[in-house]
Amino acid sequence: MSDIPAHLPIIVGVGQSVVRELPDAPEAFPTPQSLAIDAAQQALADAHATGGARALVEAIDTLAFVRINNDSMPRPSPLGRCDNLPRAVAAALGAHPAQAIYSIVGGQSPQQLVNEFAGKLGTDACQMVLLTGAEAIATQKHIARNQLDVSWEESVAGQLEDRGQGPMLLDEYELANGLGMPPQVYGAFEHAWRTEQGLTKAEHIERMSRLFAPFSKVAAGHPYAQFPTERTEAFLATPSAANYPVADPYLKWFVAQDAVNQGAALLLTTVGKARQLGIPQERWVYCLEGADAQDKVVSRRPSLSQSAAMSAVLDATLGGLYVQPGDVAHFELYSCFPCAVQFPCGAMGIDPMADE
Numbered sequence: 001m002s003d004i005p006a007h008l009p010i011i012v013g014v015g016q017s018v019v020r021e022l023p024d025a026p027e028a029f030p031t032p033q034s035l036a037i038d039a040a041q042q043a044l045a046d047a048h049a050t051g052g053a054r055a056l057v058e059a060i061d062t063l064a065f066v067r068i069n070n071d072s073m074p075r076p077s078p079l080g081r082c083d084n085l086p087r088a089v090a091a092a093l094g095a096h097p098a099q100a101i102y103s104i105v106g107g108q109s110p111q112q113l114v115n116e117f118a119g120k121l122g123t124d125a126c127q128m129v130l131l132t133g134a135e136a137i138a139t140q141k142h143i144a145r146n147q148l149d150v151s152w153e154e155s156v157a158g159q160l161e162d163r164g165q166g167p168m169l170l171d172e173y174e175l176a177n178g179l180g181m182p183p184q185v186y187g188a189f190e191h192a193w194r195t196e197q198g199l200t201k202a203e204h205i206e207r208m209s210r211l212f213a214p215f216s217k218v219a220a221g222h223p224y225a226q227f228p229t230e231r232t233e234a235f236l237a238t239p240s241a242a243n244y245p246v247a248d249p250y251l252k253w254f255v256a257q258d259a260v261n262q263g264a265a266l267l268l269t270t271v272g273k274a275r276q277l278g279i280p281q282e283r284w285v286y287c288l289e290g291a292d293a294q295d296k297v298v299s300r301r302p303s304l305s306q307s308a309a310m311s312a313v314l315d316a317t318l319g320g321l322y323v324q325p326g327d328v329a330h331f332e333l334y335s336c337f338p339c340a341v342q343f344p345c346g347a348m349g350i351d352p353m354a355d356e
Contacts, residue, residue: 003266004218006122006272006275007012007121007122007270007271008158008271008286009117009118009121009122009286010269010271010284010285010287011038011114011169011267011284011287012047012267012269012274013042013043013044013045013056013267013283014042014043014265014266014294015038015039015040015041015042015044015045015046015096015226015264015265016033016039016262016263016264016265017036017038017039017042017134017224017264018223018224018225018262019035019138019139019260019261020226021259022138022139022261024187026149029135029136029142029143030138030139031139032068032134032135032263033082033085033134033138033154034134034136035091035134035135035136035261035262036065036133036134037089037263038164038263038266039099039132039134039264040089040130040132040149041093042095043058043130043132043266043267044056044093044267046267046283047277048238048278048280048283049278049279050277051277051278052147053306055277056128058095059127059128059269059273059277060090060095060130061098061126061129062098062099062126062128062130062343063089063095063100063132064099064102064130064131064132065085065100065102065103065115065133066110066132067102067103067105067106067135067163068080068085068133068134068135068136069258070107070113071136072100072165077152078144079140079152079153080152081145081152081153082155082156082158083089083154083155084102084154084158084297085102085156085158086100086102086160087157087160088154089130090158090311091156098117098159098261099126099159099162100163101113101160101161101163102160102161102162103163103166104163104164104165104167105169106167108292109133109338110131110133110264112138112292114266114287114290116270117129117131118287118290119290121137121268121270122272124269127268128268128269128273130267131265131266132169132264133170133261133265133268134262134263135261135263136257136260136271137258137259137260137261138260138261139261141259149262154187154258167294168297171297171299173298173299173331174297174298179298180342182256183255185251186282186337186340187247187248187249187250188298189268189305189337189343190204190249190250190338191248191341192303192305193306194249195304195344196305196306200313201249207234207353208236208237208254208338209234210255210353211353212236212340213230213231215224216231216253226259226260226261227257235253236251236253236254237251238251241294241297250337254338255337256336256337267285282330289316289318289320289321290318291313291316292313293309293310295309296308306347307344308341310344311347314344314347314348315347318348325350331344
């Protein structure tokens with residue numbers, strides 16, 4: 001439609017990568033760079049531009065990489081590190097972006113970057129943005145278990161805006177009192193929510209199992225799932241060698257798994273630029289509204305049974321579109337732990353056990 005404003009931000013390409021079985025040769029093991037490059041190439045192809053992927057690569061003026069786990073921890077990885085992941089991806093693609101950005105720590109970073117650049121696109125700041133990220137922790141654990149001599153040390157020249165760690169997620173008081181790892185923190189949230197709902201621990205475990213079993217069914221049929229295995233409610237609720245306790249109240253498969261080799265990428269531009277590059281309109285996904293917020297550190301929150309930040313961004317996003325939750329056909333919710341699904345559902349008045 002010719003009446004669509006040229007400055008509107010849109011997503012025009014998406015890509016994913018996964019490696020479940022490692023090759024025999026260590027030099028062929030997936031790395032964060034290789035997984036991100038694979039996903040980026042798929043995103044470029046997914047746009048179906050008239051001039052092909054090369055025309056899109058030449059148009060990329062901004063490339064942002066989500067900060068990896070190794071660079072989010074206080075201790076350096078024994079494998080070493082690439083000192084400029086965005087430029088490593090750009091070089092492999094043959095791109096020469098004016099801006100290379102390495103994001104802050106946090107699971108919110110991918111959506112935060114989409115929000116940021118949706119706001120900047122169509123200005124002098126940028127016209128074509130590639131967002132990517134990857135983790136190769138499964139590779140890293142395999143190397144450590146087998147005591148292999150592998151180095152990820154790499155130096156890549158070029159401009160880099162390294163945004164560092166970002167705001168502290170926990171303070172020294174919390175760390176000193178056992179809230180150092182995500183399962184411990186979310187476990188505290190989980191118990192606070194359970195208590196507020198008047199559920200026994202057994203009832204809560206049953207509820208978490210009912211929530212996550214359908215998710216595993218979706219994963220079982222997904223080509224880019226790291227663990228494509230359907231798990232029953234009974235399996236999820238029962239301690240076993242394959243589903244051992246991690247942190248109260250969690251068993252292993254209630255918790256986000258870090259031993260993955262996965263990457264993802266998004267290509268964002270504007271309606272005007274997409275027309276110029278011959279990207280078909282059926283590839284356009286409009287970025288209509290977004291919001292960011294930051295919760296206080298755990299011990300300073302007024303309640304552990306909900307997230308004020310989640311509630312605020314949902315209110316702002318839906319309110320900005322003048323829609324109610326019931327007007328939305330599909331929600332994609334971060335599911336690192338059961339309460340991470342429950343909190344936004346509660347904020348929107350949705351029962352995840354009843355609504356489809």
